Amino acid sequence: xxxxxxxxxxxxxxxxxxxxxxxxxxxxxxxxxxxxxxxxxxxxxxxxxxxxxxxxxxxxxxxxxxxxxxxxxxxxxxxxxxxxxxxxxxxxxxxxxxxxxxxxxxxxxxxxxxxxxxxxxxxxxxxxxxxxxxxxxxxxxxxxxxxxxxxxxxxxxxxxxxxxxxxxxxxxxxxxxxxxxxxxxxxxxxxxxxxxxxxxxxxxxxxxxxxxxxxxxxxxxxxxxxxxxxxxxxxxxxxxxxxxxxxxxxxxxxxxxxxxxxxxxxxxxxxxxxxxxxxxxxxxxxxx
Amino acid sequence: xxxxxxxxxxxxxxxxxxxxxxxxxxxxxxxxxxxxxxxxxxxxxxxxxxxxxxxxxxxxxxxxxxxxxxxxxxxxxxxxxxxxxxxxxxxxxxxxxxxxxxxxxxxxxxxxxxxxxxxxxxxxxxxxxxxxxxxxxxxxxxxxxxxxxxxxxxxxxxxxxxxxxxxxxxxxxxxxxxxxxxxxxxxxxxxxxxxxxxxxxxxxxxxxxxxxxxxxxxxxxxxxxxxxxxxxxxxxxxxxxxxxxxxxxxxxxxxxxxxxxxxxxxxxxxxxxxxxxxxxx
Numbered sequence: 001x002x003x004x005x006x007x008x009x010x011x012x013x014x015x016x017x018x019x020x021x022x023x024x025x026x027x028x029x030x031x032x033x034x035x036x037x038x039x040x041x042x043x044x045x046x047x048x049x050x051x052x053x054x055x056x057x058x059x060x061x062x063x064x065x066x067x068x069x070x071x072x073x074x075x076x077x078x079x080x081x082x083x084x085x086x087x088x089x090x091x092x093x094x095x096x097x098x099x100x101x102x103x104x105x106x107x108x109x110x111x112x113x114x115x116x117x118x119x120x121x122x123x124x125x126x127x128x129x130x131x132x133x134x135x136x137x138x139x140x141x142x143x144x145x146x147x148x149x150x151x152x153x154x155x156x157x158x159x160x161x162x163x164x165x166x167x168x169x170x171x172x173x174x175x176x177x178x179x180x181x182x183x184x185x186x187x188x189x190x191x192x193x194x195x196x197x198x199x200x201x202x203x204x205x206x207x208x209x210x211x212x213x214x215x216x217x218x219x220x221x222x223x224x225x226x227x228x229x230x231x232x233x234x235x236x237x238x239x240x241x242x243x244x245x246x247x248x249x250x251x252x253x254x255x256x257x258x259x260x261x262x263x264x265x266x267x268x269x270x271x272x273x274x275x276x277x278x279x280x281x282x283x284x285x286x287x288x
Numbered sequence: 289x290x291x292x293x294x295x296x297x298x299x300x301x302x303x304x305x306x307x308x309x310x311x312x313x314x315x316x317x318x319x320x321x322x323x324x325x326x327x328x329x330x331x332x333x334x335x336x337x338x339x340x341x342x343x344x345x346x347x348x349x350x351x352x353x354x355x356x357x358x359x360x361x362x363x364x365x366x367x368x369x370x371x372x373x374x375x376x377x378x379x380x381x382x383x384x385x386x387x388x389x390x391x392x393x394x395x396x397x398x399x400x401x402x403x404x405x406x407x408x409x410x411x412x413x414x415x416x417x418x419x420x421x422x423x424x425x426x427x428x429x430x431x432x433x434x435x436x437x438x439x440x441x442x443x444x445x446x447x448x449x450x451x452x453x454x455x456x457x458x459x460x461x462x463x464x465x466x467x468x469x470x471x472x473x474x475x476x477x478x479x480x481x482x483x484x485x486x487x488x489x490x491x492x493x494x495x496x497x498x499x500x501x502x503x504x505x506x507x508x509x510x511x512x513x514x515x516x517x518x519x520x521x522x523x524x525x526x527x528x529x530x531x532x533x534x535x536x537x538x539x540x541x542x543x544x545x546x547x548x549x550x551x552x553x554x555x556x557x558x559x560x561x562x563x564x565x566x567x568x569x
Binding site: 049051054055056073074076077079080081083084086087088101102103105106109215 | 292293294298299301306309310313314317393394397400401404405407
């Protein structure tokens with residue numbers, strides 16, 4: 001029997017953190033901006049079916065970057081927790097803070113337990129209040145840390161560039177069109193300069209307190225986005241940096257391949273999102 | 289509270305049904321699972337009564353009176369028995385009010401939960417079947433007098449029309465054409481609907497038809513409440529079209545009810561229908 005190498009706890013935690021951070025940095029960014037009527041989420045996501053931003057409850061939304069199956073699990077758990085609490089108490093008793101706490105405890109426990117792989121995810125939990133003072137935006141990291149963000153927040157890859165770009169245009173309580181234009185142009189900021197992200201590749205949703213329905217979450221359709229963004233100049237599909245194989249422009253010609261053995265590649269090919277890519281087995285029994 | 293981590297069952301991929309999840313995680317919260325001692329408990333709790341629904345080209349109307357009774361006592365004058373289930377459907381309940389309202393609450397969460405988890409809404413038939421399952425879970429209670437019989441109506445976005453489903457206590461689901469009613473005054477309401485309903489109504493005249501039907505039900509059934517003129521309490525009316533559903537504002541329902549009552553001042557039995565029909569042909 002061989003003696004295991006001694007690894008200091010500091011090193012162990014650092015390795016786990018590096019592992020999670022690398023996974024997160026590989027994806028595209030998600031931006032959350034507080035605007036006059038609530039909270040706006042913008043991300044670049046060519047898929048129409050796999051969402052990065054979703055509704056949790058009446059006034060609460062969820063956005064995530066990182067590994068899809070991990071944050072999808074957390075999203076479903078959040079919906080279940082919120083619906084369970086709202087059903088057993090009252091709809092008003094479901095709060096963003098409570099949900100953020102549950103996520104923080106979950107991520108923290110998984111991160112520090114030796115048996116589990118740390119989640120490679122970063123999450124926003126936002127809640128919209130009756131007035132702008134009541135709006136809350138929490139950022140949760142892979143290790144269970146919670147930060148209360150104000151104004152705007154960015155997570156995912158290229159955080160610094162996007163955040164710097166956003167900071168220069170951000171104004172408090174801006175109207176939706178201005179906040180959206182600022183967020184979209186910040187997301188287009190890359191090493192090779194500014195590019196125009198086509199509206200069909202944008203996933204945009206808002207928590208809008210002015211909605212009359214109790215459910216304040218609404219997705220903005222490409223048609224609505226076109227109307228809000230107006231003329232943005234010609235899309236420049238030629239302008240992209242494809243050195244690392246990451247798709248940068250609107251229509252990349254670099255074919256990305258799905259490698260089932262590589263858990264970190266960005267393409268899922270024809271494999272359904274929660275399917276085991278190596279065995280091809282569907283993870284869920286079909287609902288009866 | 290030493291472990292506030294999300295329970296592992298919450299993180300397990302699986303069902304998109306909230307009631308299935310509840311059955312697994314917190315079965316005590318399900319309406320139908322409580323043990324009730326032998327005997328008839330039907331007289332212990334308030335009962336809701338008449339619900340009517342009718343379709344019109346482009347939508348459907350669901351309306352209920354406001355009375356709840358306990359034996360010969362009027363338990364509540366302004367109870368709400370018609371609820372939106374989601375954007376395009378509504379459910380009206382007759383039977384034991386407490387259980388029925390709890391069932392509606394569960395049904396509302398059930399539809400919203402599916403929508404959030406799956407990212408798409410259930411089909412109209414899917415919704416009707418889920419409600420069926422909830423009623424079936426209540427069968428043991430129904431055997432002891434605590435029955436719940438809903439009427440489910442909604443706009444089917446795929447078929448582009450309003451649809452109505454009725455149920456029995458065993459969860460049997462039956463699709464109705466044109467109009468239907470449930471509850472103690474339903475026989476009188478249905479007789480009225482038969483004479484007044486036609487298939488070219490618009491939304492407002494369809495509401496007028498159901499208000500007439502509720503008036504006729506209240507006229508002959510003591511458990512159904514008529515329009516309460518002194519307290520200004522009028523039926524709850526849910527109108528659902530392709531644009532979604534909304535509860536008709538009280539002042540609009542009041543205007544229609546006032547019109548109906550004024551006409552009944554002259555003829556208490558309500559409008560007359562032609563003897564042989566075919567007058568529109």
